[in-house]
Amino acid sequence: MTDDEVERSAERAAVQQLVDAGLLDDLMSRVDAGEVQLTGEGGFLPEMIKAVLERGLAAELTGHLGYERGDPAGRGSGNSRNGSTPKTVATEVGDVDLATPRDRLGTFEPRLVPKGARRTGGLDEMIISLYAGGMTIRDIGAHLARTLGTELSHETISKITDAVLEEVKAWQSRPLEELYPVIYLDALVVKVRDGHQVRNKAAHIAVGVDLDGIKHVLGIWVQANEGAKFWAAVCAELANRGVRDVLIVCCDGLTGFPEAIEATWPQATVQTCVVHLIRASMRFVSYKDRRAVAAALKLVYTAPNAEVAEAALLEFAESDLGQRYPATVSTWTAAWERFIPFLEFPPALRKVIYTTNTIESLNYQLRKIIKNRGHFPNDDAVVKLLWLAIRDIEDKRARQRAAEAGKARNKRTAPGHLVEGAATHGWRPALGALTIAYPDRLAGRI
Structure with a gap:
């Protein structure tokens, strides 16, 4: 059992003691009767938090001074209690x-x-x-303000969310594996303020599949x-973070990307996403x-060979449909x-890429x-929100x-990993196909 689980277990036990003693039943009956309100100014929960915090602060001061209130041992100690200072603290249940x-x-x-x-x-x-x-x-x-009665300025809320920027930067610069058999790259369009204008930018997200078939979000980049x-x-950046080789990069025909990949990892295969190509x-x-x-x-993308x-x-291009839609043919030709x-690649690997x-x-x-959102104030704000959203x-x-832990498998409804930590379906046969296609680069790694 982890430390967090131990703490939660202790908390549940404390609540259960209140339930067993009938204290919560009495409280809820008074709430139902309108005699007590749970939240808001003067509510039970804010008052409970106030009592707990003030008792904890008093205990801290006792520890700092080295003697209890009224204890003769404090005489001549050089320091003593000196009243209190009023202070309003915003909490999850309102101001306290x-x-x-x-x-x-x-010195306290x-x-x-x-x-x-x-x-x-x-x-x-x-x-x-x-x-x-x-x-x-x-x-x-x-x-x-509406739910808790707590009013915080926009600047305060912005500073709270900005506090995670250091964490985001650490994540974005963390060391990576030396080799990723497959990297997927895709983008979503976001609106970002650029000077006095708001313009569309592409926020690109890279997901790498490691040798065990586990997916990892490698980074987020806003195209500047x-x-x-x-x-x-x-x-x-990826190379500086430790990526020495990539076997296959699956992306959507991004201008300049194949050349950049091949300049960094000369042996990498840059593969256009077939579904993107079909849609286009x-x-x-x-x-x-x-x-x-x-x-x-x-018949084109399921063909056994080129x-x-x-x-x-060519048969489609010469058909009546192909003559009617030449732009469709040119999309594939380009x-x-x-x-x-x-x-x-064999079918097992085709399914993965x-x-x-x-x-x-x-x-x-x-x-x-x-x-x-109307728009983001800058590129950092885009990366911050996307990283927080993925984590959330x-x-x-x-x-x-x-x-749902402990339930029978057919009784579980909770979703699996969205991306981070998710297993790649059909990875074992795909890895087998990769070892045949890239024997020298995978030698000694599996």
Whole structure:
């Protein structure tokens, strides 16, 4: 049992003692009768927190002075109690007015509620969780005022969320594995203020699959400039963090990216995401013809080799449908050199690199979080929110799984990992195919 589980177990035991003693039943009956309110000014929970904090502060002062209140041992000690200072602290259940004890020499430094602190740690965590869930700073301020009666300035809330930036930077610069067999790259569009204008930028998320088939979010980058220069910087960063080799990079035909990959990892295979390619080519097709065009294109990307695929594409191009939708044909022709590596692999490996759905599922969740935002003030704010959102989603899923621990497998409904820590479906046969395709680069690693 972990330390956190031990603490939670002790907390549950304490609550159970209150229940067994009938104290909570009495409290709830008084709440139901309207005699007691739980939250808000003068509510039971704020008053309970006040009593606990003041008792804890008094105990800290006793420890600092070295003697109890009224103890003769304190006479002539050189320091003594000196009344208290009023202080209002914002908590998860509303504002709490505290009487913070003082000592005559002014050397007492409380740890429970430090000097200068105007919030409890739980409130900071609540604000960060609300921010990670997609609420803007203005929304969070209104929510706290409405639900808790606590009013915090926009500047205060912004500082609380900015406090995680150091953690984000540490995550973004952490050491990585030497080799990732597969890296997926995808992007979502965000609006970012750039000077006096708001413009669309692409926030790119890279997910790497390690040798055990476990997925990891390697980093988040907001594209500051076009093409090769940006991707060269991203690849250099990954290399500096320890990535010495990549076997396959699956992405969506990003300008400058294949060249940057090949300059950093010359032996890497850059593979266009087949699903992205299908979607891009289908944009030009009317609804009534989509099924027929999709059936024709399937013969291309399921072909056993490049020669058969090329023949299938040529046959489609010369057909009535191909003549009607030349833009669909040209989409495949333009991406051909980055598509055909896919055809060299056996079905087990094709299933793994067929699509960037790994990140698309994540991006779907992230889009729901950012859709209510007008724009971000800068690139750092984008990375901060996306990182917090990913962490928040994975934490919630982990709590759901923990709550169902011990249940029969067919009775569990909690979702698995979204991306971070998720296992790649069909990895064992895919890894076998990789060892055949890249024997020298995987030798001694498996």
